[in-house]
Amino acid sequence: MRNETLHAWVKKVAEHTKPDAVRWCDGSAMEARSIEDRMIADGELLRLNARVPHSFLHRTTPADGEDGDRLSVVCTKYEDDAGPTNDWMSPEDAERTVWPRFEGIMRGRTMYVVPYLLGPAHSSHNRFGVQITDSAYVAASLRIMTRVGQVALRQLGASPRFVKGLHSVGDRSPHRRFICHFPETKTIWSLGSEYAAHAILSKECHALRLASAEACEEGWMAEHMTIFGLTSPSGITRYMAAALPNGCGKTNLGMLTPTLPGWKVETVGDDIGWMHVGEDGRLWALNPLAGFFGVAPGTNQKTNRNVLAAIARDVLFTNTAVRADGSPWWEGLEPLADGEMLTDWRGRAWTQDSGQPAAHPNARFTVSARQCPTVGESFDAPNGVPISAILFGGRRTKVAPLVFETHDWAHGVYTGASLVSETKVAADGSGGILSNDPMAMLPFCGINLGEYLRHWLRIGGRLSRPPRIFHVNWFRTDADGKLLWPGFGDNIRVLEWILERTEGRGGAIQTPLGWMPTRSELNLEGLDIHPDRFDELMSVDARAWLDEAYRNEPFFHQFGPRWPERLEREHQALIERLRAA
Numbered sequence: 001m002r003n004e005t006l007h008a009w010v011k012k013v014a015e016h017t018k019p020d021a022v023r024w025c026d027g028s029a030m031e032a033r034s035i036e037d038r039m040i041a042d043g044e045l046l047r048l049n050a051r052v053p054h055s056f057l058h059r060t061t062p063a064d065g066e067d068g069d070r071l072s073v074v075c076t077k078y079e080d081d082a083g084p085t086n087d088w089m090s091p092e093d094a095e096r097t098v099w100p101r102f103e104g105i106m107r108g109r110t111m112y113v114v115p116y117l118l119g120p121a122h123s124s125h126n127r128f129g130v131q132i133t134d135s136a137y138v139a140a141s142l143r144i145m146t147r148v149g150q151v152a153l154r155q156l157g158a159s160p161r162f163v164k165g166l167h168s169v170g171d172r173s174p175h176r177r178f179i180c181h182f183p184e185t186k187t188i189w190s191l192g193s194e195y196a197a198h199a200i201l202s203k204e205c206h207a208l209r210l211a212s213a214e215a216c217e218e219g220w221m222a223e224h225m226t227i228f229g230l231t232s233p234s235g236i237t238r239y240m241a242a243a244l245p246n247g248c249g250k251t252n253l254g255m256l257t258p259t260l261p262g263w264k265v266e267t268v269g270d271d272i273g274w275m276h277v278g279e280d281g282r283l284w285a286l287n288p289l290a291g292f293f294g295v296a297p298g299t300n301q302k303t304n305r306n307v308l309a310a311i312a313r314d315v316l317f318t319n320t321a322v323r324a325d326g327s328p329w330w331e332g333l334e335p336l337a338d339g340e341m342l343t344d345w346r347g348r349a350w351t352q353d354s355g356q357p358a359a360h361p362n363a364r365f366t367v368s369a370r371q372c373p374t375v376g377e378s379f380d381a382p383n384g385v386p387i388s389a390i391l392f393g394g395r396r397t398k399v400a401p402l403v404f405e406t407h408d409w410a411h412g413v414y415t416g417a418s419l420v421s422e423t424k425v426a427a428d429g430s431g432g433i434l435s436n437d438p439m440a441m442l443p444f445c446g447i448n449l450g451e452y453l454r455h456w457l458r459i460g461g462r463l464s465r466p467p468r469i470f471h472v473n474w475f476r477t478d479a480d481g482k483l484l485w486p487g488f489g490d491n492i493r494v495l496e497w498i499l500e501r502t503e504g505r506g507g508a509i510q511t512p513l514g515w516m517p518t519r520s521e522l523n524l525e526g527l528d529i530h531p532d533r534f535d536e537l538m539s540v541d542a543r544a545w546l547d548e549a550y551r552n553e554p555f556f557h558q559f560g561p562r563w564p565e566r567l568e569r570e571h572q573a574l575i576e577r578l579r580a581a
């Protein structure tokens with residue numbers, strides 16, 4: 001069946017961008033080989049050694065990827081629909097100023113047309129997109145991150161309902177970079193970057209920014225969340241979803257290796273969750289993606305052995321270093337030999353005396369989720385999994401305790417809306433710069449964030465068995481800047497308490513923030529943590545929280561009448577509880 005909308009669009013783009021060749025991707029293994037061979041010949045990919053079979057390294061230009069969120073604009077008819085936290089451009093202005101920049105941009109290059117499916121095949125919740133790109137690296141990444149080719153085309157049929165993504169690396173100049181999102185016409189234009197979030201348009205651009213707009217209209221949710229299942233030693237399985245800002249532990253949490261005996265984790269997703277209200281009144285979540293695009297630095301046997309197993313073969317690495325034997329390396333992987341010489345992410349000779357990291361701090365691996373030992377059957381479940389708990393959390397060296405439970409859905413939404421994370425550590429070590437990042441969606445919400453929060457409240461009204469909502473923080477430090485909590489696999493101790501709470505068990509004490517476990521309620525067996533340090537980890541300083549609540553006010557009130565009155569009531573109630581404390 002020929003899709004006329006699709007063919008007309010591809011023709012229009014090809015006439016405008018003038019590639020030397022147009023190549024439709026079918027998703028076959030043969031096609032993958034030929035794209036790889038071509039990239040190796042062009043020097044775009046480096047084949048890694050046989051210790052990681054069929055794996056490659058790609059290096060982006062050094063300045064790429066650092067400022068993308070600032071270059072991202074939402075193009076809606078009315079500026080208010082993009083809201084105060086997004087940069088806005090009118091569709092007419094985009095048409096007039098950005099579209100001409102694509103003229104002739106693919107001359108001398110091949111244009112890849114990649115149809116993709118978001119969500120499991122045969123799910124009524126899945127969505128389609130077609131990305132045009134002149135980067136073979138991006139086409140290869142899309143093949144891993146989504147279900148591409150025939151599987152998508154067959155299900156799309158003749159429907160005009162798909163996202164049109166146009167991407168060109170252009171001249172890679174940081175001064176001519178744009179990412180335009182058009183929620184009203186389901187279109188994305190990205191120019192000048194090869195960095196994944198800006199180039200693999202199916203991910204942040206489609207599965208979050210455009211999907212959040214569509215979801216709000218249609219009554220579902222597109223969230224920046226990892227989704228995972230937890231099976232207790234007694235055999236109870238419950239699913240959870242966690243929204244943590246970029247670089248705050250989603251991938252690690254979704255695949256954790258429990259340090260408590262008898263516990264099992266199942267990974268459903270590591271970055272994005274699409275959620276629906278089920279007929280049973282529960283919230284169901286699925287992973288629209290098919291692959292992981294994870295942070296390499298810090299990944300090792302101890303922190304995440306599941307991901308290490310997943311990336312043992314068939315991986316596309318980006319901006320890692322390479323050892324002399326041709327295997328990839330990054331900070332935190334394993335110690336190097338004395339004086340060992342590496343090639344750093346820029347392709348230069350590097351030793352431990354070089355004074356700079358060998359891998360880019362945001363070096364990544366792109367790998368099929370299927371290769372992860374903790375990925376199971378639920379990964380392809382058409383309706384996803386029922387969510388018992390939602391976790392919000394940021395990187396907080398101060399103030400935020402290890403865990404607390406909110407009172408109900410509205411209080412949970414308020415807590416998510418108040419999410420704050422440290423982005424950078426100040427030079428004097430006095431802690432990080434705090435930024436508001438509601439539901440970890442600030443950079444990814446394609447609509448007015450005030451409207452997005454209203455949507456959360458509306459969804460809650462439709463849930464007869466809503467998940468409980470928690471706040472977590474793995475990053476609190478003592479006065480010397482030392483972490484108070486071991487994190488990673490030991491986070492199972494917090495998850496166990498959360499699971500108990502969702503089952504109506506698990507003791508807790510009331511604090512101004514919500515419900516918190518006492519030391520005896522958390523399973524700390526085998527953990528070497530001094531009672532004083534535990535108390536420090538769990539302490540709630542009412543004064544500091546009050547300051548924080550006041551500091552949040554300008555952020556909340558910038559949404560004007562879109563800031564939900566229900567959340568304002570939660571805000572005032574929190575202030576009262578803190579004052580009384």
Ligand code: GTP
Pocket residue numbers: 244245246247248249250251252253270271293294295297298299303474475483486487488491
């Ligand atoms: P994005 O993919 O950018 O959205 O990041 P992410 O949320 O998936 O974060 P990821 O799991 O890749 O972790 C980011 C950083 O936080 C890494 O350096 C991890 O080592 C570190 N990290 C993750 N979990 C923990 C934890 O429980 N404790 C501590 N101390 N660090 C953690």
Ligand code: MN
Pocket residue numbers: 250251252270271293294295
């Ligand atoms: Mn991640």
Ligand code: MN
Pocket residue numbers: 224246271
């Ligand atoms: Mn992310």
